[in-house]
Amino acid sequence: MISAPADVAAAKAAFPGWAATPRAERARLLHAIADGVERRVEELAQVETADNGALLRSHRRGVMPRVAHNFRFFADWLLTLGHEDFETRGHTNQVSWDPAGPCVLITPWNAPLMLATWKVAPALAAGNTVVLKPAEWSPLTASLLADIAAGAGLPDGVLNVVQGLGGEAGAALVSHPDVRRISFTGSVPTARHIAGAAAANLTPVSLELGGKSPLLVFADADLDLAVDLAVEQYDNAGQVCLAATRLLVESSVAEEFTRRFAARAAELVQGDPREEATDLGPTIHRRQLDKIDGFVRRALDAGARAVVGGGPDTARGDLYYRPTLLADVAQDSEIVQEEVFGPVLTLQTFDTEDEAVELANDTRFGLAATLATGDRERAERVTARLAAGTVWVNCFFVRDLRAPFGGSRHSGIGREGGTWSFDFYCDVKNTVTAPKGWRDHG
Ligand SMILES: NC(=O)C1=CN([C@@H]2O[C@H](COP(=O)(O)OP(=O)(O)OC[C@H]3O[C@@H](n4cnc5c(N)ncnc54)[C@H](O)[C@@H]3O)[C@@H](O)[C@H]2O)C=CC1
Numbered sequence: 408m409i410s411a412p413a414d415v416a417a418a419k420a421a422f423p424g425w426a427a428t429p430r431a432e433r434a435r436l437l438h439a440i441a442d443g444v445e446r447r448v449e450e451l452a453q454v455e456t457a458d459n460g461a462l463l464r465s466h467r468r469g470v471m472p473r474v475a476h477n478f479r480f481f482a483d484w485l486l487t488l489g490h491e492d493f494e495t496r497g498h499t500n501q502v503s504w505d506p507a508g509p510c511v512l513i514t515p516w517n518a519p520l521m522l523a524t525w526k527v528a529p530a531l532a533a534g535n536t537v538v539l540k541p542a543e544w545s546p547l548t549a550s551l552l553a554d555i556a557a558g559a560g561l562p563d564g565v566l567n568v569v570q571g572l573g574g575e576a577g578a579a580l581v582s583h584p585d586v587r588r589i590s591f592t593g594s595v596p597t598a599r600h601i602a603g604a605a606a607a608n609l610t611p612v613s614l615e616l617g618g619k620s621p622l623l624v625f626a627d628a629d630l631d632l633a634v635d636l637a638v639e640q641y642d643n644a645g646q647v648c649l650a651a652t653r654l655l656v657e658s659s660v661a662e663e664f665t666r667r668f669a670a671r672a673a674e675l676v677q678g679d680p681r682e683e684a685t686d687l688g689p690t691i692h693r694r695q696l697d698k699i700d701g702f703v704r705r706a707l708d709a710g711a712r713a714v715v716g717g718g719p720d721t722a723r724g725d726l727y728y729r730p731t732l733l734a735d736v737a738q739d740s741e742i743v744q745e746e747v748f749g750p751v752l753t754l755q756t757f758d759t760e761d762e763a764v765e766l767a768n769d770t771r772f773g774l775a776a777t778l779a780t781g782d783r784e785r786a787e788r789v790t791a792r793l794a795a796g797t798v799w800v801n802c803f804f805v806r807d808l809r810a811p812f813g814g815s816r817h818s819g820i821g822r823e824g825g826t827w828s829f830d831f832y833c834d835v836k837n838t839v840t841a842p843k844g845w846r847d848h849g
């Protein structure tokens with residue numbers, strides 16, 4: 408490991424050469440990295456599971472192939488970015504997408520390589536050099552990615568990986584004056600530190616933060632589908648920022664919904680994340696489990712009722728938390744307002760569409776929302792009123808890199824995906840040329 412400033416210096420030194428590399432060659436190298444990822448899917452999947460405890464089958468069949476796709480997608484999207492020309496009184500405006508410089512990318516532990524490569528791929532495609540600092544709890548696949556990139560022929564200094572603690576290595580990186588972009592995915596408190604450091608240097612910053620997203624279940628919904636969507640929120644032991652952790656269910660179907668939910672939750676297999684049959688693995692570390700349990704204990708003390716779960720599964724060791732559903736929770740309570748980042752959902756009921764929207768929007772977050780309804784017009788009405796970067800209707804976690812991804816309010820600043828990523832990672836330039844601007848044209 409080299410120190411953070413040395414990595415920024417390496418990225419700065421490599422920048423002119425990489426920025427001048429033709430787009431087609433940059434795209435070719437990104438595809439070569441994708442090839443390298445595809446050749447090592449099994450190894451990457453095993454290492455990621457060993458590191459963060461998320462399910463091996465998801466890493467193997469979902470996450471790592473998507474990591475390769477991240478490189479291919481942004482390589483191809485780069486080639487579609489046009490030079491948009493338009494005229495002003497005979498003058499030509501030509502808009503171009505210029506590389507910005509060294510970028511610092513700081514990422515969390517819950518989906519390490521997936522979230523890192525959403526940033527690495529467009530930053531490199533745009534012609535920037537990168538310093539990536541993965542979370543200290545899940546450092547390994549980022550280092551493997553650096554090996555893969557070197558093997559693919561990426562020039563030295565173009566992709567640098569710094570390992571270290573957030574408050575040390577991370578803080579040194581984000582306060583460095585030579586950095587031209589900072590992209591961060593992680594928690595709100597860390598985002599405040601990073602935004603402060605970025606402000607000191609006026610470095611543009613993109614923030615993908617936490618959530619407390621609602622799942623609204625209307626009485627006209629397919630109730631089995633609604634229950635499936637609700638149970639899906641326990642994925643990755645609930646350590647997913649997008650998770651719809653607040654179940655808001657129309658009163659007339661709440662009892663039946665709860666009965667079916669409890670039955671489905673009881674079928675979930677909790678255990679070793681390397682086993683194919685496992686649905687729910689461990690939490691990342693003991694401190695996270697204690698944090699989750701603290702939220703649940705305080706909620707129970709305040710009068711909440713555990714419909715499902717309600718504590719750790721100590722028979723499995725000290726990292727497993729039982730999938731939990733808490734009812735009788737007040738809208739202004741901590742358990743409804745704060746991100747738990749564990750397998751803990753709350754259940755509230757509503758009687759009208761207005762009330763549903765009011766409850767859904769009544770947190771400081773705005774990352775995502777999911778609706779279960781059989782009425783298209785209702786879906787359109789409600790969606791238009793929700794504060795959320797992504798709304799899923801009768802589905803969940805359907806993702807497309809062409810679409811914008813990000814949150815409003817305390818869930819973040821900016822969007823990733825497609826042209827939104829290039830908007831952030833490029834210095835967009837407009838060149839205006841006079842109609843008879845050239846000497847030889849007289
Ligand atoms: N909106 C989104 O796309 C996502 C958001 N998240 C959010 O991430 C959080 C969980 O991840 P954690 O790793 O616990 O978050 P965290 O904020 O503790 O750490 C994230 C990263 O920031 C680094 N860091 C910590 N202090 C720093 C500092 N002062 N300066 C620079 N870097 C620093 C850490 O080393 C790590 O690499 C949750 O709040 C979750 O909602 C997670 C995944 C996706």
Ligand SMILES: O=C(O)/C=C/C=C(\O)C(=O)O
Nearest residue numbers: 517518646647648649806
């Ligand atoms: O895989 C995706 O498209 C989104 C991942 C987001 C998370 O991991 C998260 O929400 O925590």
